[in-house]
Amino acid sequence: MANLIVVGSQWGDEGKGKIVDLLASEARVIVRFQGGSNAGHTVITKRGTFIFHLVPSGILYRGKLCVLGNGVAIDPGGFLDELDGLSAQGLKVGRNLVISHRAHLIMPYHKAIDRAAEEAKGARRIGTTGRGIGPAYVDKMARIGIRVGDLLNPQAFKRKLQENLVEVNSLLRHIHKTNGFQVDKIYTEYMSYAKRLKGYIGDVPLLLEKAMKKADPILFEGAQGTHLDIDFGTYPYVTSSSSCAGGACIGTGVGPTKIDAVLGVTKAYTTRVGGGPFPTELTDDIGENLKAKGQEFGATTGRARRCGWFDALLLRHAVRVNGLTSLAVTKLDVLDGFKELKICNGYRYNGKLYREMPSDLEMLTKCTPVYERFPGWKSETSGMVSYKSLPIEAKRYLSRIEELTGCPIDMISTGSRREHTIVLKNPLGPIKKPSRSRK
Numbered sequence: 231m232a233n234l235i236v237v238g239s240q241w242g243d244e245g246k247g248k249i250v251d252l253l254a255s256e257a258r259v260i261v262r263f264q265g266g267s268n269a270g271h272t273v274i275t276k277r278g279t280f281i282f283h284l285v286p287s288g289i290l291y292r293g294k295l296c297v298l299g300n301g302v303a304i305d306p307g308g309f310l311d312e313l314d315g316l317s318a319q320g321l322k323v324g325r326n327l328v329i330s331h332r333a334h335l336i337m338p339y340h341k342a343i344d345r346a347a348e349e350a351k352g353a354r355r356i357g358t359t360g361r362g363i364g365p366a367y368v369d370k371m372a373r374i375g376i377r378v379g380d381l382l383n384p385q386a387f388k389r390k391l392q393e394n395l396v397e398v399n400s401l402l403r404h405i406h407k408t409n410g411f412q413v414d415k416i417y418t419e420y421m422s423y424a425k426r427l428k429g430y431i432g433d434v435p436l437l438l439e440k441a442m443k444k445a446d447p448i449l450f451e452g453a454q455g456t457h458l459d460i461d462f463g464t465y466p467y468v469t470s471s472s473s474c475a476g477g478a479c480i481g482t483g484v485g486p487t488k489i490d491a492v493l494g495v496t497k498a499y500t501t502r503v504g505g506g507p508f509p510t511e512l513t514d515d516i517g518e519n520l521k522a523k524g525q526e527f528g529a530t531t532g533r534a535r536r537c538g539w540f541d542a543l544l545l546r547h548a549v550r551v552n553g554l555t556s557l558a559v560t561k562l563d564v565l566d567g568f569k570e571l572k573i574c575n576g577y578r579y580n581g582k583l584y585r586e587m588p589s590d591l592e593m594l595t596k597c598t599p600v601y602e603r604f605p606g607w608k609s610e611t612s613g614m615v616s617y618k619s620l621p622i623e624a625k626r627y628l629s630r631i632e633e634l635t636g637c638p639i640d641m642i643s644t645g646s647r648r649e650h651t652i653v654l655k656n657p658l659g660p661i662k663k664p665s666r667s668r669k
């Protein structure tokens with residue numbers, strides 16, 4: 231297996247970072263293709279805990295090339311802080327990281343507009359991460375975005391900034407009744423970032439083509455999840471990028487014919503951060519228990535994640551719109567000790583039963599989930615590495631997930647550490663012991 235896309239199958243935070251880190255041992259190139267520092271991907275190894283926002287989760291290995299494609303929205307200050315943080319953890323990043331010169335920059339005014347727009351929405355707020363993601367992609371589509379490559383041309387950068395600030399300042403001052411921005415201040419700040427960033431900027435389609443010619447395996451690391459996708463998610467409670475598998479091609483410059491497989495990462499239950507519909511949400515003690523056992527607090531904003539039962543409709547939609555070839559089920563250990571487990575396999579709305587994910591927001595908000603019930607297991611699965619040792623109830627639960635989604639499970643994660651994983655089949659080929667890891 232050569233080129234694999236890894237995507238979130240739910241509402242983000244499925245454990246993509248952990249799975250990508252593990253698979254990265256067999257890849258040569260690891261590429262982020264969308265999103266920005268709204269992402270928080272946690273990787274836990276013997277040397278410590280790493281939370282990646284922009285840097286691909288393959289960075290912990292020697293000899294790997296990590297890439298940020300054109301589809302990623304780059305906050306240059308945040309990115310450099312992330313590199314400094316990694317350096318403080320003993321990890322030097324140099325020529326092993328490349329940023330596409332076509333990637334768009336997040337500007338300070340994007341964050342200000344993000345915050346102001348959320349405030350103006352009141353109860354209808356999306357609950358964004360406040361990282362300026364939506365407004366940055368708005369500018370990209372409006373063809374007024376400033377790109378990473380513009381940092382290399384100070385005059386062009388300044389002209390674009392001057393032009394943009396006319397409208398931005400009018401919006402912020404007159405509509406949102408807040409402060410505007412000064413050209414010179416942003417210009418000076420971004421030119422100082424340019425000095426440090428210029429060594430990382432490169433032609434991503436070209437270097438990925440070279441990698442493919444050498445048959446170097448490429449791992450595409452999705453951020454967010456299918457149901458936060460701008461088209462296929464629970465719109466408008468979504469992020470502003472294409473977090474589905476198709477985004478990997480658009481966000482890197484690799485054609486669809488070059489993709490060999492798509493792995494969907496899903497929790498053994500469901501979580502969501504921020505606003506929006508969540509049919510299987512549990513607002514009772516069971517939900518609190520999942521939150522406490524799963525330590526369900528956002529890796530980027532620290533917000534508590536909403537928790538609920540596994541929803542097969544979410545997953546069937548994810549299998550469909552991503553063309554998933556297999557699943558990685560994470561956090562199975564969090565379900566240890568539950569007396570009874572439930573899987574949603576239908577929504578009831580206005581007296582009708584729906585078996586597939588509707589796109590209508592009202593239906594998603596008001597429907598009642600229809601559950602299948604399963605006996606829980608008493609023994610611990612935490613840290614298990616062999617499928618054979620799993621309790622029979624856990625095996626039944628997992629095989630029902632396979633049946634209901636129509637997608638085989640390749641990997642089962644039983645703990646947050648790299649080694650706490652059952653690999654039934656490696657979508658990239660045999661997994662070697664991660665001995666080449668620096669961490």
Ligand code: GDP
Nearest residue numbers: 243244245246247270271272561643644645646
């Ligand atoms: P991502 O955004 O998809 O990379 O996921 P996050 O890192 O935001 O959230 C997943 C959280 O679950 C992190 O704290 C991981 O360390 C943790 N995690 C991942 N897999 C497992 C698992 O199998 N069991 C447990 N208990 N924790 C896990």
Ligand code: IMO
Nearest residue numbers: 242243268269270357358359453454469503504
């Ligand atoms: P990872 O990659 C979970 C959610 C926010 C909000 C919505 C829009 O770690 O899985 P945005 O700031 O993107 O405009 O916010 O999307 N969101 C995430 N939820 N995991 C993420 O990333 C997320 N990135 C954005 O909470 O509801």
Ligand code: MG
Nearest residue numbers: 243270271529
């Ligand atoms: Mg996360």
